[in-house]
Amino acid sequence: MRFPDKNGNGASSAATQEEAPIIALRALAWIMGDEDRAHRMLALTGLDAGQLRDRAADPEIGMATLDFLGAHEPDLIACAEALDLPPERLMQAAQELGR
Numbered sequence: 001m002r003f004p005d006k007n008g009n010g011a012s013s014a015a016t017q018e019e020a021p022i023i024a025l026r027a028l029a030w031i032m033g034d035e036d037r038a039h040r041m042l043a044l045t046g047l048d049a050g051q052l053r054d055r056a057a058d059p060e061i062g063m064a065t066l067d068f069l070g071a072h073e074p075d076l077i078a079c080a081e082a083l084d085l086p087p088e089r090l091m092q093a094a095q096e097l098g099r
């Protein structure tokens with residue numbers, strides 16, 4: 001699967017149902033790569049690291065991950081840049097997971 005770059009080249013701009021969980025997992029990996037950010041997410045979601053690890057592919061965890069990013073624009077933008085996706089694509093993926 002080819003992900004578009006942040007300019008939207010390579011695929012449509014909407015996150016498809018197939019791509020949404022992958023985007024969420026990539027975002028979760030990015031969040032967990034920073035200790036302070038990971039602690040903040042765990043504190044805000046009420047999950048512990050074990051629960052997060054066991055349920056990482058759960059759509060609810062994906063939505064929580066992307067909602068966490070959406071609630072703090074600097075993290076959303078930094079994650080989007082790291083994943084080479086437009087920030088809107090992360091939020092579209094959250095909406096797709098909620099269907």
